Amino acid sequence: MDTLKRVSYISKFAKPLSKEDIEKIAEISQKNNSRDKLTGVLFTYKNIFYQIIEGPERNLDKRLNIIFNDNRHKDIFVLKVEKNIEKRKFSEWSMKTVILDESQDYLIQPLTDMLNTITDSWILLEKYVSDVILKTIQKGENPLDYKPQFKDKIILFGDIFASTTFTEILNTNQVYDLFEIFFEITIDTINKYGGNVSKLLGDGFLGSFSQDYLNNALNAVIEISKQLKTLRNSYPENHPYHYLYAGFGMSKGKILEGNIGSKNKKDYTYIGHPVNLAAKIQAITRKTNYFLIFDESLLDQKIFYEFKKIGKYVTKNQVEIQLFTLNHNELKSNLNYNNLIQKIKQLK
Ligand SMILES: Cc1cc2nc3c(=O)[nH]c(=O)nc-3n(C[C@H](O)[C@H](O)[C@H](O)COP(=O)(O)O)c2cc1C
Incomplete structure (x- = not known):
């Protein structure tokens, strides 16, 4: 059986996306992911995506290849790759999609700000870090x-x-x-x-x-x-x-x-x-x-x-x-x- 893998990444909208655009992404994601045994969450806030997606390694790599070439987002930065995971975190969700801008919960605000800050810092650091180190991190390995x-x-x-x-x-x-x-x-x-x-x-x-x-x-x-x-x-x-x-x-x-x-x-x-x-x-x-x-x-x-x-x-x-x-x-x-x-x- 294929081993389980989990990938977390952030990206920015390539152009403004409406609520309907995001719902369309959610719809196709849920359809494909339930067929391919992929699960996860997708948050959006202002012009940022934050996605965690997990599942059988081969299915996941194939789908990520498509997602990373999707011109609706850019500045994609892989934060974490976890290989050979024992258990899924989001087994219930084929792709739970949350538009954080809509949330009325005042506790969400600091979290969304944090997401924004992380994205900006990574995009900034990416410009200073050597190619080899970036590719290593993005493969899920520790350059140290x-x-x-x-x-x-x-x-x-x-x-x-x-x-x-x-x-x-x-x-x-x-x-x-x-x-x-x-x-x-x-x-x-x-x-x-x-x-x-x-x-x-x-x-x-x-x-x-x-x-x-x-x-x-x-x-x-x-x-x-x-x-x-x-x-x-x-x-x-x-x-x-x-x-x-x-x-x-x-x-x-x-x-x-x-x-x-x-x-x-x-x-x-x-x-x-x-x-x-x-x-x-x-x-x-x-x-x-x-x-x-x-x-x-x-x-x-x-x-x-x-x-x-x-x-x-x-x-x-x-x-x-x-x-x-x-x-x-x-x-x-x-x-x-x-x-x-x-x-x-x-x-x-
Ligand atoms: C931020 C983002 C996350 C996405 N996540 C998924 C996903 O989890 N599963 C999926 O099938 N498509 C996802 N998509 C859409 C894919 O890029 C692509 O449009 C879709 O998989 C094509 O589906 P098809 O092969 O059925 O034509 C995502 C797109 C974006 C911009």
């Missing part, structure tokens, strides 16, 4: 149980060109917009190709792909560079976006991945030679005509694109590293870094 482990990974470092000059010249809103659009493009594209961004580092990011995702990682960088070019070309010369360029460094190898930090403050991060190297070679992109540089660690897999050697880099320990890039139009640049800085300065 994860001990650091050695793994083979592809590390991708990306960094905005001349970001210090931008911050000296632009006003706060302009800097904010510039960084935001950069991270929208990079994070979305990396996720789309199956990678993760573990950390934002001011004007750059640290991302990773599993070791057999090399061509995905390369495609992500090509697409990001293409999107940045389209953005630059869509804005006039007196707009900061016209000067938004970025460099990328990639390396592969053994890294230590996991929660590292003190008892009270943890960071989910990667440590190891490929991380340092990817960061170092990323910086070299400013002095070359290529937006992407990688080292020979990536060459043990078939690369779908033509690639070429562009030079070498000598590490602090005097180890010589051969540097490569792809022979791809989107990754070629005829940018002069000093000219870029001068142009950004003229934005003032």
